[in-house]
Every structure is written in structure tokens, then in C-alpha cells.
Amino acid sequence: MDSSKSKELEERLREAGLRVTATRVEVYEFLRELGGHHSVDDIFKALTERGHKIPRMTVYNVVTDLEGVGLLMCADAGPGRALYEVADVWHHHYVCRVCGTIFDVPCLVGEKPCLTPPGTLPGSVDEAQVIFRGVCRDCSGSEKGVNE
Ligand SMILES: [Zn+2]
Ligand SMILES: [Zn+2]
Numbered sequence: 001m002d003s004s005k006s007k008e009l010e011e012r013l014r015e016a017g018l019r020v021t022a023t024r025v026e027v028y029e030f031l032r033e034l035g036g037h038h039s040v041d042d043i044f045k046a047l048t049e050r051g052h053k054i055p056r057m058t059v060y061n062v063v064t065d066l067e068g069v070g071l072l073m074c075a076d077a078g079p080g081r082a083l084y085e086v087a088d089v090w091h092h093h094y095v096c097r098v099c100g101t102i103f104d105v106p107c108l109v110g111e112k113p114c115l116t117p118p119g120t121l122p123g124s125v126d127e128a129q130v131i132f133r134g135v136c137r138d139c140s141g142s143e144k145g146v147n148e
Contacts, residue, residue, distance in 0.1 A: 005029070016069035023054055027062045028071060028086075037075045037083040037093075037102050076129040077102045092129060096136035105132060 009029050010020045018024060030047060031038070038046070040063055044056045054062075063084050066072040073087035077095050083102065090112055092105040108114045108130070115128040 012071060016071055018065060018069055018071075023058060024062050024065065026052060027054065027059060028066055031072065031084070032086050035086075037077065037085045039081040039083055041081070043084070075102060076131060078131055078133075090127075092132065094132040094134070094136075096139055097133055098135050098139035101136055101138075103136070105130075 006025055006029060009025050009032075013020045013024055013028070027043070027047070030050075030052070031043065034043075034046060040056070040060045043063065044054070044059045047054055047059065063072060067074060067084065067087075070087055072084045075083040075085050075093055077083055077093050090107050090110075092107060094103040094105050095101070096103075112127040113125045115130065116125070117128075
């Protein structure tokens, strides 16, 4: 583990108002290195495979804590498992209807909320997360595919 990087992550936890624990730093650092979108089960499995001995329930709690202070975000990719990712850059998602792969899409504006709906809303808006759906290039290029 690169200790200067860990220090930086510890600092981020502190700034976000979380008590710094070894497990929180470990999970956060791990997710940053892993990149992408992962369910708690994926994270738990990947951690275990790499020799981290963190119980699943603890992984779940840490992910929830990190999400609660905005260091992780839950990728809104439609129904199914909750998928988490590092929340450094606000962005949207493209979900392939065939293979289910989630691709990051840059934010339309660059900051939240990047969409303002027409008409009156029942309250204030602080974010709008868009899910683009379609068939990804890999799937539309393959013979089996689109109608699967
Ligand atoms: Zn696809
Ligand atoms: Zn994402």
C-alpha cells in the first residue's frame, strides 16, 4: 500500500466527517484502484481474492458510510443490485440492454443538477441522474445479440 496515497485518503475521510479506520481506508482505496461499478458482493469477493480479510457485513457498512458522506455514489443503472463507485466526478450512465454493461457518460453540464425539468416540481432539485439505454457496440456487432 502506498502510504502517501493512504494519507491522502485518510484526509478525505476526515474532511468528509468520517472517523478514519483502517477498514474504511482499505475499502475506499481498493475501490479507487478497481474503478468501475460494483455491488457489495463484488467488492467483498474481490477483496477476499486479494487477501483482505474483511467480513461481508463490514464491507457493506463501510460502503454505506462512504456513500453517506458522498465519497462513493450509488450508480443509478436501473433495477437490480445497487452498484457503487467512487464519486470523484459526477457523471451519468449508459446501460446496454443486451449485456448489461454500464458505461460512464460525462455529465451533460459538469455539475449537479444538470437538468431542469419543465414545469413546477414538488420541491428543490439537487441532482438529476440520467440513464441512457441502448445496445452497445460489442452487442450490436455480434451475430447473437440484440433480440436476446
Ligand atoms: Zn452490450
Ligand atoms: Zn459510473
